[in-house]
Amino acid sequence: MKFIKDIFEKTHPLVQKGAKYHWLHSVHDGFFTLFFVQKNTSKSGTHIHDYIDLKRTMGMVVLALVPAILFGMYNTGFQHFKAIGELASTGFFEIFLFGLIKVVPVIVVSYVVGLGIEFVFAQIRGHEIQEGFLVSGMLIPLVMPIETPLWMIALATAFAVIIGKEVFGGTGMNIWNPALVARAFLFFAYPAQMSGNSVWVPLNETDKVIDGYSGATPMAEAAAGNINFSVSDAFFGFIPGSIGETSTLAILLGAVILIITGIGSWKIMVSTVAGGAVMGIILNIFAGDNVYMSLPFWQHLIIGGFAFGAVFMATDPVSGTQTEKGKWIYGFLIGLLAILIRVVNPAYPEGMMLAILLMNTFAPLIDHYVVAAHINRRLKRAKISAN
């Protein structure tokens, strides 16, 4: 360890202002602080500080994403071999390896492009590398269909980091969740390549698909009028979908980690699920002979990106509401809108992404009214005591 520290300490003067390698300062600083918590001590204010910092917090979120990542890899292989009818004859590790080889490049592209841009911005602005992208860089691959071309991932990541975050001032300042900005960018910029049934299942040109296999997500099927997915498949995640979103179970494991460590807001998770369930029930009541509307409300919660969005996207503390009461309202509206958009929007059978982006936009407004109510209550108190 001392060896690594010595390298960083020796190279430290070389990247200072005016030195030869100053353009590498943010990179040096980024890696130094990654490997070593710095020796800075309190100069004013409290003398002791909590051990938690943004690296720890973001690290915890990435840890919570691990079950979804691993399952996403397995499911990628699973869908492939299922499509070509070789599932029974393929071993577990072969399936996983296939997915691993497919998924890792997506993750690598996301991190390299995103962190590259972050380093450049940190250098230009002269501040430390901020950790927000550690999570965004993992979320971006997980919300993409596996067959998204890598150049599109790169483009979407660049768009998300620059337009979604850095123009607002970097981590902590953005108004939308960067990963969803990336997803929305692709959805609107390349609709032809990002929809249809072929993007969800990785197939080579030589692969022969078995008869009757469509590769459509359960939501697309339901929107088309066929509900034929199995509930257990949807819960465990053996369905087509974006890389990380299919397994409700893996996402629940992540949710447990986020709630136990207190890093994700359980209020938002609970209220989002409640909002989704309420809208599902409303739709059930008015379903008539519309198949998608009559999908049992609780099944909405285990298909598509609902669970993933509720646990990992809606809980983003920066783009969500900041007040505790606001969190209940914010989550509930996300759930409500997600299912409404999902079922009613004819163009695209998923609504989580748009619902969260929409509520990100309105989060400051919700907070504004919560704070206004708080101020009113305080003013009333003043009047009562004056009487």
Add this chain to the structure above:
Amino acid sequence: MSETIKLRKGLNIKLKGSAKPELEPIAVPGTIALKPTDFPGLTPKLKVKADTLVKAGDALFYDKYHPEILFTAPIGGKVVSVNRGERRKILEVVIETDSKAGSVEFAKADPASLSGEAIRQELLKSGLWPFIKRRPYGIIASPADKPISIYISTFDTSPLAPDYSFVLKGRMDTFQTGVNALAKLTTGKVYLGVNNESPFSAIKNVVVNQFDGPHPAGNVGIQIHNTNPINKGDVVWTVNVQDVLIIGRLFETGKVDFTKIIALTGSEVENPKYYKTILGVPVSVFIDGKLKNSPYKQRIISGNVLTGAKIKTQGYIGFYDQQVSVIPEGDEYEFMGWADPGINKFTASKAFISKLFPKKEYELNANLHGGERAFVLSGQYEKLVPMDILPVHLIKAILVNDIDKMEQLGIYEVIEEDFALCEYACTSKVKVQEILRNGINTMIKELG
């Protein structure tokens, strides 16, 4: 006895090195000092210069804007130096003590027989007035204030805090005298905040409120908020327990007696306990031969680890401080510290394993444990402030200098100590106390 007010929000930080209930007297030190910097917002004007001989109770300096507020010598002797800092700001007025110097005689009387005005004059002349602080703002009370009440907290919940029922053992009568004097200064009542089974519950001429809860339940600001919250235009006075005692002694003896009991605490202290000494004592009397022989740097704090001031080994204890805390400086790199499971890492969050051992005591150092960032997480501060106040929004209102919002969000009700836990727990390492004091200074400047 009123019913107990239960406070749920907050956090007790369990540190190693709390003071054992043992009291050791310290001989009168060679020098003592009064530091104008202990009083936020004060512009001091000197009354003495080097080589002036003073008795205990003679004025050393006064407040430029309230010349009647005097700051007097805690002990007799010779003024040896006036130490100044940048722009000739007065930092310390140092007195070489002389046991034969004697002290100024003030009126000796039972406060019950005195008028409020007489008590006010006695406190101003004797230099005991600065012990009275006012809310809003946490600054020295103005003699022209008409306080609606006076609050005294008889317990301290901050880390390693001294136990006042030990400190005041056997001196409750004098405390009562002090309370009686204060009671004459308000049209309202004196409120005493006590914790469970407190000997202070027996004090008369007061309203006793019992509190139960983690830090900051012992902060007087929290106690005011949860009983009679301050509204715009209200002024409430607050006094520390030991300072009430000093006031009581003035009326009992007619002399100023700044004797104070100070707790020496912290994980770097060999034998943490209480010392009987005097206000303005040099810190050297606490640290010479009393600290552990550690291979790393130590940080000496006048006050507690949340709100105290870092002082040099040749420095002096602050005017309002009741304890000295010594902790490791922690100016060392830690390899992959953020990824450590954290069995020895006390945390207000739940992101370290230490959370599973709630009874353990920890040795915490002064390292920041991370870089400063913009606000990212939400909901952290709210858990630590047992008040109907939105701390993050108040802090943000101060950062954008929005005076209306600061007022609406409750800046009159809080001072640094009430938000200190937020600064401790902040993931983004935001300097909450500094920001809050800036906001308070803005309010004083704009609204007076």
